[in-house]
Amino acid sequence: MGAWSSKQTRYIDSDILIVGGGFGGCGAAYESRYWGRDLKIVLVEKANIERSGAVAHGLSAINCYMGMRWGENQPADFVRYARSDLMGLVREDLIFDIARHVDSTVHKFEEWGLPIMKDPETGRYLREGRWQVMIHGESYKPIIAEAARKSATVFNRIMVTHLLTDGTRRNRVAGAVGFGVRDGRFYVFRAKAVIVCAGGASHLFRPRSIGEGVGRTWYAPWSSASAYGLVLQAGAKMIQMENRIVLARFKDGYGPVGAWSLLLKARTTNAAHGDYEAARREEIKALVGRYAESSPLPTCLRNHAMLQELKAGAGPIYMQTKEVLDTRQKEDIGWEDFLDMTVGQAVLWASQNIDPKERASELMTSEPYVMGSHATCSGAWASGPEDCAPADYQWGYNRMTTVEGLFGAGDTIGGSAHKFSSGSFTEGRIAGKSAVRYVLESGARTPRPDEAQVRRLKALVYQPLAHFAVGRNAIVAGSVAPGYISPLQGLQRLEKIMDEYAGGIGTFYVTSEPMLSRGLELLTLLKEDLERIGAEDLHQLQRAWELSHRVLTAEAVIRHTRYRQETRWPGYYYRADYPKLVDPHWHVFTCSQYDAQTSAWDIGKLPVHHLID
Amino acid sequence: MPTFTYMARCDGCGECVDICPSDIMHIEPRYRRSYNVEPNFCWECYSCVKACPQHAIDVRGYADFAPLGHSVRVRREERKGVISWKIRYRDGRVKQFTFPIRTTPWGSIRPPSGYAAPPRDALQSQWLAHEPEALGVEGLPQLSSHTTRRA
Ligand SMILES: Cc1cc2nc3c(=O)[nH]c(=O)nc-3n(C[C@H](O)[C@H](O)[C@H](O)COP(=O)(O)OP(=O)(O)OC[C@H]3O[C@@H](n4cnc5c(N)ncnc54)[C@H](O)[C@@H]3O)c2cc1C
Ligand code: SF4
Ligand code: SF4
Numbered sequence: 001m002g003a004w005s006s007k008q009t010r011y012i013d014s015d016i017l018i019v020g021g022g023f024g025g026c027g028a029a030y031e032s033r034y035w036g037r038d039l040k041i042v043l044v045e046k047a048n049i050e051r052s053g054a055v056a057h058g059l060s061a062i063n064c065y066m067g068m069r070w071g072e073n074q075p076a077d078f079v080r081y082a083r084s085d086l087m088g089l090v091r092e093d094l095i096f097d098i099a100r101h102v103d104s105t106v107h108k109f110e111e112w113g114l115p116i117m118k119d120p121e122t123g124r125y126l127r128e129g130r131w132q133v134m135i136h137g138e139s140y141k142p143i144i145a146e147a148a149r150k151s152a153t154v155f156n157r158i159m160v161t162h163l164l165t166d167g168t169r170r171n172r173v174a175g176a177v178g179f180g181v182r183d184g185r186f187y188v189f190r191a192k193a194v195i196v197c198a199g200g201a202s203h204l205f206r207p208r209s210i211g212e213g214v215g216r217t218w219y220a221p222w223s224s225a226s227a228y229g230l231v232l233q234a235g236a237k238m239i240q241m242e243n244r245i246v247l248a249r250f251k252d253g254y255g256p257v258g259a260w261s262l263l264l265k266a267r268t269t270n271a272a273h274g275d276y277e278a279a280r281r282e283e284i285k286a287l288v289g290r291y292a293e294s295s296p297l298p299t300c301l302r303n304h305a306m307l308q309e310l311k312a313g314a315g316p317i318y319m320q321t322k323e324v325l326d327t328r329q330k331e332d333i334g335w336e337d338f339l340d341m342t343v344g345q346a347v348l349w350a351s352q353n354i355d356p357k358e359r360a361s362e363l364m365t366s367e368p369y370v371m372g373s374h375a376t377c378s379g380a381w382a383s384g385p386e387d388c389a390p391a392d393y394q395w396g397y398n399r400m401t402t403v404e405g406l407f408g409a410g411d412t413i414g415g416s417a418h419k420f421s422s423g424s425f426t427e428g429r430i431a432g433k434s435a436v437r438y439v440l441e442s443g444a445r446t447p448r449p450d451e452a453q454v455r456r457l458k459a460l461v462y463q464p465l466a467h468f469a470v471g472r473n474a475i476v477a478g479s480v481a482p483g484y485i486s487p488l489q490g491l492q493r494l495e496k497i498m499d500e501y502a503g504g505i506g507t508f509y510v511t512s513e514p515m516l517s518r519g520l521e522l523l524t525l526l527k528e529d530l531e532r533i534g535a536e537d538l539h540q541l542q543r544a545w546e547l548s549h550r551v552l553t554a555e556a557v558i559r560h561t562r563y564r565q566e567t568r569w570p571g572y573y574y575r576a577d578y579p580k581l582v583d584p585h586w587h588v589f590t591c592s593q594y595d596a597q598t599s600a601w602d603i604g605k606l607p608v609h610h611l612i613d
Numbered sequence: 614m615p616t617f618t619y620m621a622r623c624d625g626c627g628e629c630v631d632i633c634p635s636d637i638m639h640i641e642p643r644y645r646r647s648y649n650v651e652p653n654f655c656w657e658c659y660s661c662v663k664a665c666p667q668h669a670i671d672v673r674g675y676a677d678f679a680p681l682g683h684s685v686r687v688r689r690e691e692r693k694g695v696i697s698w699k700i701r702y703r704d705g706r707v708k709q710f711t712f713p714i715r716t717t718p719w720g721s722i723r724p725p726s727g728y729a730a731p732p733r734d735a736l737q738s739q740w741l742a743h744e745p746e747a748l749g750v751e752g753l754p755q756l757s758s759h760t761t762r763r764a
Contacts, residue, residue, distance in 0.1 A: 034725035034742040047634040051660040056634040069749025076754075093756075100754040104747035113717030138689070138696050139714040143722075150724035157636075181636060212615060213675030215635070215655045222635050222656075252678045336712050339698050343685060344657040344675075350683035350702045351674040387739055388756040429741050437736055488653075539636055539650065611756055 007179075009186045009458065014042040015439045016432075017191035018152065019160050019176055019230065021045035022053025023421050024197030024410025026148035027105070027428025028435070032195075033151035036436040041152040044189060046159045046181065046542065047222065049145045053199055054220050055421055058138040060340035061258060062116070063420035065106050065133050066099055070124055075099035078131065079612045082418040084294035085375055087568055088587060089240065091415030092611040093384040093393055097430060098416060098423045105426045106133070114143050129262035131418070134333070138340050144425065157181045159542045160226065161461050163194060163234040163406070167450030173234060173406040174447035177457050181542050186458050192446055193405045193435040196380075197428055200371025200411035201225035203491060204244075204554050206499035206506065207367045209252065216344055218247050218254045219369045222546075227412040228370070228379070229549025232556060233596045236401040237381040239414040239589040239606065241553075242560035244368035245376035246303050246509065246572050250319065251364035255345030257319060259337040264324040268306075268363060270314040280305045287570060288581050299375040303365055303571030307508060310365075317363045321356035331357060367505050368498075368573065370557060372411040373424045376572070378557075379414030381591060381606070382407075385430075390609045397438045399431035402593075405438065405447065407431040415589065464544040468534035484534030487543035490526065494551055497522045502558050503573035512577040516562040523558060527551055552594075555601075560590045563603050615652030615675065616661060622669035623647055629661035629670060638670075663689040663696075691719060 015036065018028045021043050029043050045052055066073045078099040083090050110116050115136040117126040125133040148154065160178035165171070175190040202219040215221045232238050248268075249257060260266045270276045277297065284301055285292040292301060306317055325331045334356055338345040348354075354361060372379035380401045384393040399407050409431040410424030419427055464487075471483035479486060485493075498504055501519025503511035511519075530548055535541040566582040567575045588605040595602075616638070618629075623646040629638040630647060637651040638661050647670070649655060662670045674683060682703040689696045697711040725742060739753055 030725055031742055034728070035731065035736060037726060037730055047636065048632055051632050051658070052634050056656070056660055057658045068754070074754060076756075096754075096756060101741050101744070101748075103749060104741060104744050107747050107749065108743065112722045113715040115713045115716050136713045138712065143715060146720065147722050147724075150722060151726075209675065209677060211675075211677045212652050213677040214653045215615070216657065216675055220634070220656050220658075221654050332710060332712075335698075335700075335708070335710055339696075339710060339712070343659050343672075343687075346698075346700055347657065347672060347674045347683060347685045348679055350685060350700050351679035351681070353702055353704050353706075355702075355706070385739065426741075433736070433741060440736070539639070542636060 007184055007186055007462070009188060011188045011190065012042060012155070013040070014189065014191045015039040015193065016041045016435050017175060017189050017194045018043040019194065019196045020053070020198035020226070021049035021145065021148060021154065022197060022199050022410065023055060023144065023424035024412065024428040026144045027425035028195045028197060028409055028432035029148040029152040031429035031432030032436050035433050036439065039436065039439060042155065042189060042191070043148060043152040044155045044158050044160055044176070044178065046157065048156045049148060049154055050142050053141070054223060055141045056220065057342065058140050058340045059135065059421055060137050060337045061128050061132045061134055062106055062422045063132045064098070064102050064418060064423040065125065065131065066103050067125065068103050073130065076612050081131070084291070085298045086377060086417050087288070087291050087298060087300070087581070089568070089589060089608055090377060090417055091384065091393065092609070093389040094382065094413065094416035095418070096388060096611070097385040098419055098426050101430065102422050102426045105429065106422050109143070112143055112147060114140060128259055132258060132262065134259070134263065136336070136340070140421070158187050159545055160198070160230065161545045162457050163230050164190070164449035164453065165234060166447040167453070171235060172404040172447050174449040177454065177461070179461055179538070179541065181538050184538055186461065188454055190449060192439045192442070193407060195407040195409060195428070195431050195435055196227055196231050196412050197409050198226035198230060198412065199223045200227065200369060200373065201550060201553050202369055203495060204370055204498050204550055204557065205367040205502070205504040206495035208364065208505060216252070216254060218249055218366045219371065224546035225370065225550045225553035226546070227408065228553040228556065231380050231401060231403070231406065231408060231412065232552060232594045234403050234406060235593060235595065236403045236406060237591055237593045238379065238556055239381045239591050240560070241370065241378045241556040241592065242564050242590060243376050243378050243569065244370050244557060244572055245374055246368050247366045248303055248306055248363050249366055250345055251362040253342065253345030253348035254366065255338045255342045257363065259333060260319055260321060264330055264334060266324045267320045269318050269320060270309050271316055271318070272314065276309045276314065277302060277305045280308060291581070300569040300571035306363070306365060307571060311508065318360035319363055320360045322359055325357040368503065368509070370553060372414055372416070373419040375417060377415050377417035379412055380408050382413045388611065390611070392607065393609070398434040399427065400434065400438070407435050464533045464535035464541055467532055468536050471534050481534070484532050485529060487533055487535060487540055487547050490529065490533055490547050491550070493526055494547070494554060497526065498554055502561060509572070510574045510576050511561065512575060513562060516558050520555070520558050523551065523555055527555070556592060556594070559592060559601055559603055563590050615655040615657065616649045616670050616672050618647045619669050619671065620644070620646060622667045624667055626666065628664045628666060632660050632664045634658065634660060659687060662687055689714070
């Protein structure tokens, strides 16, 4: 272990520390600099912000834009849409807040140089659907990163492993620690306010792909659940962690379906060309009542219809692409959709000789993901906007978690679904401004992490390297050792547990109390084995800590899923023992709080307030 | 479609190592050229392919579902603001596409500190930077009584 524990420690002090430079983090950097001209703002990123996070590829649409200047939509309409898509359970104050600001974000993106497609007839942005606008977005991330780099001091390639709390006040954040993935140094960031924007979670559940292809998940393989792992370890309250999302996407390539279905209007059918969704409407209504009456049909219910069809042997499910590519312009749109944001789909078509102009393409439901910015809203419980949050949704500054000085944005924050790229950036801006206020108003006292805490974490962070160095000596060669497992072996165990017990693809997303409890038992053993992970080098050390964040997040998912005794979102997951949606008892948020010192979880309910008709 | 590097083209410059969001392009110490150390953590995001000055990186579809014989090549011309794709099917068909990537010069974004500092009391308001002008509407929408129902 010696060489690593003696690694140099570097201290970096700031007023505001932003963890993660994706869409939320770049928004936080820009806005905090705008309001905090003289503040020291530091952004720390595990990769390179030029191409990091869920938008590393690029995107072909901005999925959250009101168009208020053209009278297209109002924020209240958006709240209604997100609420019905999530079967009633959202934080309306947070969603309203994003919706009323998101247009200014998108207009700024256009000014910065993001090419937004225009409708040739109206001159307005070309709509993909009611809320989405089409972009030529291959360079979406580099453009946004340029704005962030001009706003904050950026440290790339530092994996943040833990948040720090104040030495005397445990519920006050004091910074974060991590290690340099390139230089191996230990970094201690001390800050007055911390904004966590570390993104959602892929690879909690076993993916559909196998072998070489397991990196081809829908959400990025580097979306390592750090947003949740970091904030829940610091004691922040979490909500809706059971609200994982399953996506219907082009099979194997995971190409998005939005532009194909909304803009090009391609039909989704079963193998017999039938419109199965319409055929199953009544059946779905019987299952969930009035929630099936909203238009569009909630995302989970559309999945549900597809799953029923697959179980009935009526698959494969097809997107009838060939019916809609009648002009070169439409063919360009269809292909650009993937080349901008999921190149793998184009590779798949080329390899299987599928020309979408000539034949339909298969769709499939994905393994579950946990995130806060899509048609799903797991994440931290945050204080709402001062002017419109109900009293019990408001205890501090906008977007502050229940830990003092700890803010979040994007996938980090729970309850506000449908943020997507533009909404995550907007929420970053909201949190950034709020953090500036907090820093300027909270007085001069800088929180101080105690040195013992820092020393303990430093020893802990490098332990996997020591385990490998020692354990490796006991065997001749290869990857099988009695004393340690590799991060990949640990990840595969996690995925198997979640898949088999917590409602993954292996059980057609079905779970139950006994299954969840058994899963939790196995997960607890894995958690113990995390203390014996062996990392060969700094890259594997990053994987080890990503796994640690994933395991903690998975535990939250299991505990929340077990607590909610109903099937709220059929199509995302099913509780076989509570197959119905039960509004009288469960029109609430599930909420948990973790105590990292005792490993105890406190779990309960929080009210859902409806602020809009 | 994990990436691989052509031995004859790579000069070991490290651009791909610097950009890969998954941290899986590494320099092989003996040959001093890059390779993908963890293909099963590759998202085929093409960030490294686009960044390589030698066009030394290519992608071969994931072995578990992509038959051989295809290629998807890209050329990203930052200064010209365009990206071009050439897709070759297993059966030999070819498709080509070119799309814009940016409408302004790289580096031209005005930093937030390049704007006049906002008045101090605006910090307490709900406005974000550049609002209301950047919103395109006059007032910030409020939760008003006809849209609102208190629980
Ligand atoms: C395939 C796909 C298609 C999508 N399509 C669209 C679309 O068409 N339109 C749209 O608007 N949105 C789309 N989205 C959604 C959008 O990308 C996300 O909603 C958004 O990026 C979330 O922002 P975020 O800041 O929370 O996370 P991210 O943008 O993922 O940023 C998280 C950042 O944190 C960093 N990080 C993580 N852990 C750590 C750590 N421990 N230490 C330091 N740094 C860390 C990551 O490297 C990353 O930079 C799509 C996403 C995907 C994957
Ligand atoms: S960027 Fe290209 S030339 Fe440079 S190391 Fe990578 S593959 Fe080799
Ligand atoms: S395609 Fe993306 S994930 Fe794969 S090696 Fe290149 S940069 Fe990394």
